[in-house]
Amino acid sequence: MTHPHQRLLIIDFGSQVTQLIARRLRELNVYCEIHPFNRVDDAFLKSFAPRAVILSGGPASVYADGAPMPPAGVFDLGVPILGICYGQQVMMHCLGGKVEGGHGTAEFGRAFVTPTADKLSILDGWFTQGDEQVWMSHGDHVSKLAPGFQVYGTSPNAPFAITADVARNFYAVQFHPEVHHTPRGAKLYENFVRLAGFTSDWTMSSYREDAIEKIRAQVGDKQVICGLSGGVDSSVAAILIHEAIGDQLTCVFVDHGLLRKNEAAEVVRMFRDNYNIKLIHADESDLFLGALEGISDPETKRKTIGRLFIDVFQKYANQIEGAEFLAQGTLYPDVIESVSFSGGPSVTIKSHHNVGGLPEKMGLKLVEPLRELFKDEVRALGRELGLPQSFIGRHPFPGPGLAIRCPGEITREKLAILREADAVYIDQIRKHGLYDEIWQAFAAILPMKTVGVMGDGRTYDYAVAIRAVTSVDGMTADTYPFTNEFLGETMTRIINEVKGVNRVFYDLTSKPPGTIELE
Ligand code: XMP
Numbered sequence: 001m002t003h004p005h006q007r008l009l010i011i012d013f014g015s016q017v018t019q020l021i022a023r024r025l026r027e028l029n030v031y032c033e034i035h036p037f038n039r040v041d042d043a044f045l046k047s048f049a050p051r052a053v054i055l056s057g058g059p060a061s062v063y064a065d066g067a068p069m070p071p072a073g074v075f076d077l078g079v080p081i082l083g084i085c086y087g088q089q090v091m092m093h094c095l096g097g098k099v100e101g102g103h104g105t106a107e108f109g110r111a112f113v114t115p116t117a118d119k120l121s122i123l124d125g126w127f128t129q130g131d132e133q134v135w136m137s138h139g140d141h142v143s144k145l146a147p148g149f150q151v152y153g154t155s156p157n158a159p160f161a162i163t164a165d166v167a168r169n170f171y172a173v174q175f176h177p178e179v180h181h182t183p184r185g186a187k188l189y190e191n192f193v194r195l196a197g198f199t200s201d202w203t204m205s206s207y208r209e210d211a212i213e214k215i216r217a218q219v220g221d222k223q224v225i226c227g228l229s230g231g232v233d234s235s236v237a238a239i240l241i242h243e244a245i246g247d248q249l250t251c252v253f254v255d256h257g258l259l260r261k262n263e264a265a266e267v268v269r270m271f272r273d274n275y276n277i278k279l280i281h282a283d284e285s286d287l288f289l290g291a292l293e294g295i296s297d298p299e300t301k302r303k304t305i306g307r308l309f310i311d312v313f314q315k316y317a318n319q320i321e322g323a324e325f326l327a328q329g330t331l332y333p334d335v336i337e338s339v340s341f342s343g344g345p346s347v348t349i350k351s352h353h354n355v356g357g358l359p360e361k362m363g364l365k366l367v368e369p370l371r372e373l374f375k376d377e378v379r380a381l382g383r384e385l386g387l388p389q390s391f392i393g394r395h396p397f398p399g400p401g402l403a404i405r406c407p408g409e410i411t412r413e414k415l416a417i418l419r420e421a422d423a424v425y426i427d428q429i430r431k432h433g434l435y436d437e438i439w440q441a442f443a444a445i446l447p448m449k450t451v452g453v454m455g456d457g458r459t460y461d462y463a464v465a466i467r468a469v470t471s472v473d474g475m476t477a478d479t480y481p482f483t484n485e486f487l488g489e490t491m492t493r494i495i496n497e498v499k500g501v502n503r504v505f506y507d508l509t510s511k512p513p514g515t516i517e518l519e
Contacts, residue, residue, distance in 0.1 A: 004210055005202050008032040008193070009050035011040050013058025013068050013086045019333065020178040021054055021084070023374060024189045029200035033372075042073035052080045052196035055087030057176060061101055061140050062086075062093040069094065080169035080196040082122075085138055088163065088172035095146035095170075107136040107157040107174075110181060120152045120164055122171050122191040126184060134161070134175035134182045141174060169195070204377070204384045208240070211369045215244035219325055224367055225317045226327035228253040228279070229399065230267040232392060233329030233370060236382045240369050241327050242277050243385070249327070250278045252316045254309060257285025258401030258410075261419040270391070280319075284312050292403065292410045296447075298519035301410070305400045310358055317362065326364040330371050331378065395440045396474065404519040408447025413500070414462070418445040420498040421464045428490045429468070438480050441468035443494075444507075444518045452502035454495075461502035464494060469516055477511040 008025060012018045012034050025032045034056075035044070053074055060067050069090060074081065083091040089099045112131040115123070126132050134155070142160040145151070149170070153162030158174040171192065177185030226238045228251045242249050251271060255264045264281065271277045291304050317323060359366055370378055382392045398404060405422075406414055422443040429435050444465045452459040468480035482490075491504040507514075 003049060005031040005206070006051045006198050007048065008052050008054065008196070008198070009040070009045070009048050010034045010054045010056055011070050011074070011087075012036045012056045013060065013090070015057035015059070015085065015176075017176060017179055018056040019374075021056060021189075022332075024178050024186050025193065026202070026374065026377065027186070028190055028193055028198070029202045030193050030198045031202035037068045037070055040074075041071050045071060045073055045077060050077070050079060051198060052082070052193065053077070055081065055083040055090060057085030057087060057137070060086065062089045062099050063101070075170075080192065081171070082192050083170075083172035084178070085174060085176060088160075088174055089138075089140055089142060091170065091172050092142045092144075092146045092149075092163075095148075095165075097142060097146035097149065098144035099140050100143040101140040105141045105157070106139045107141070107155070108138075109136065110134075111136045111155040111157070111161075111175065113153040113155045113161045113175070115153050115162075116151055118150065118152060120162070120166070120171075121195055122164070122188055123152065123162065124191050125187045132182075132184060134177070134185070135179045136175050138174060142172075204380045207373075207377075207381065208243075208384055211240055212244040215241055215367060215369055218367060219245055219248065222248065222324040223320055223322045224249045224325040224327050225320055225323045225364075226251045227313055228267065228271065229397075230259070230263055231329075231397060232382060232394065233331060233375075233378055235271075235329075235387065235391070236378050236385065237327055237329040237368075237370055238271070238277060239275060239385045239387065240381070241367060242275060247278060250280065250320050250323075252280045252282060252313060254312050254316075255281060255283045255285060256288040256305060256309065256401060258288065258305075258403045258415070260397070260402070261423040280316050282312055282316050284308075287312070289410065289412065289415075294409060296408045298404065298407075301403050301519065302400050305403060309399075313358060314362060317358075317364075324365060325367045326359050326362070327367040327369070329378075330366075330368040332370075332372055332374055335371055393436055395435075395438070395442075398517055404517045405442060405444040406447075407444070407518050414445050417462055417498060417500045418443060418464070421445070421466075421494050421501055424494050424497050425466050425490060428486070428493060432486060434480075434482075434486075437470070438468050439471040439474070439477065440516060441466075441480070443467075446505070450503045454502065459502040461500050463503040463505060464498075464501050465505040465507050465518070466490065466494075467507040467516075467518075469511065471511075471516070474516060475511075477516050479508050479510055482506075 008030055010021055010032055022032050022034055093099055111134055113134050114131050115127045141158055148165040149163045151160055151163055155161040161174045164171045177188045228234050238251050253267055268281050272279045288308055295301050379392045402418055425443045429441055446463045446465055449460050450463050469477035470480050471477040487506055494504050
């Protein structure tokens with residue numbers, strides 16, 4: 001089988017940070033894929049045809065019953081191999097060395113590695129300023145090297161911190177070069193891929209060309225429908241597919257009446273006018289807001305919106321004659337299979353359905369042109385496709401929209417106030433040049449009115465909360481540290497410019513204990 005790019009295979013043994021290895025490699029324009037150890041056999045190795053292999057870290061002990069092992073053939077491929085942490089231990093174990101556990105062998109957190117006398121090419125650029133800081137996270141350690149290996153670096157608790165069998169191009173380290181706390185770890189990956197002969201042939205423009213060809217081959221002359229949310233992923237997917245098959249694509253943008261100020265108009269303008277993409281603007285706000293009337297429970301709100309969304313999408317999709325494919329903006333982190341140790345060799349597959357269950361129900365096949373990309377790569381592809389930066393850099397916006405920023409009952413009046421307050425708040429953030437430093441910022445309208453005094457009169461109006469967080473992946477978040485001046489100015493602007501608000505709260509809760517959204 002021939003592949004358009006040089007490929008690197010990462011065999012995953014279940015480390016929490018395996019995805020970061022892939023990130024570091026992609027940053028070097030190297031195409032790589034992560035596959036769990038129990039899905040990689042000799043036939044897979046042959047068809048994957050890697051130019052190099054990385055064995056990831058993992059939580060197991062090599063001498064435990066049923067310890068995860070790579071296929072024997074991996075060491076006979078004749079390609080460079082890099083073992084990280086458990087990957088190092090498994091290499092030693094398979095090639096005739098020894099690994100020990102027990103008291104005194106563990107090392108967690110920051111450590112410093114000291115070089116030995118010999119030079120090693122994957123360490124070029126290392127140790128230029130003395131010992132290197134690395135991140136350790138291991139219970140066991142290597143106690144005897146496999147034949148052919150030599151030590152190139154030691155740390156207080158890992159006498160074999162850096163090891164290599166240069167003749168066979170096998171390299172193995174006890175620490176994690178992929179994490180932030182190994183500050184110069186990227187250099188080690190760079191040296192490794194250079195010595196493996198990678199020529200950085202994986203770029204966004206080549207991805208774009210390959211993806212277009214693949215879409216054409218998959219779809220032929222059939223029709224494709226794509227649900228547009230106005231978010232970056234579905235937008236990039238739609239534009240890419242449009243570039244591949246033009247008018248065979250129809251986008252359906254379901255407007256549930258829970259979008260931000262001007263959002264629907266902007267999405268329609270961009271897709272219909274700028275890109276000339278066939279777009280159905282399904283204004284179903286009456287349906288959604290009607291169904292949500294009187295509902296305060298957050299889960300009931302979410303379920304109601306989810307259920308209606310599928311119904312509506314299906315209704316419009318049925319009108320598109322001959323539609324055989326559904327396009328989705330599924331990303332790589334959604335499709336990587338995670339390794340499970342608790343349940344033996346079983347694997348959990350995280351699958352992501354923007355319009356859950358719909359493909360099966362309607363008998364549609366999926367087109368997922370972003371399946372191989374990480375979020376920031378989708379942004380890079382968006383830039384490559386000419387999407388404006390202001391669109392690509394937009395903060396995430398949840399599917400249920402403003403419904404989950406309006407605790408308690410949702411009314412049109414509250415939504416209108418919320419839209420205005422949010423627009424003023426975001427305008428403030430943009431004016432102060434803070435938008436790109438913040439992961440997500442938004443206003444919420446609270447389910448209460450409070451008393452105030454404006455001019456000479458008493459007011460009894462809604463209270464609004466403003467929230468801004470920093471985050472890497474939305475799983476945890478910190479409050480963004482605005483200055484008091486900024487907060488004061490924002491409070492004044494919201495109250496002056498938005499009718500119906502007389503009080504502004506600033507939400508200081510991190511995640512955990514809070515979640516980013518209020519519901
Ligand atoms: P939470 O509130 O769970 O949010 O801390 C984490 C991130 O996920 C977004 N979010 C959603 N996105 N559908 C989405 O597409 C949803 O139902 C949903 N709920 C939360 C949230 O905006 C934040 O970025």
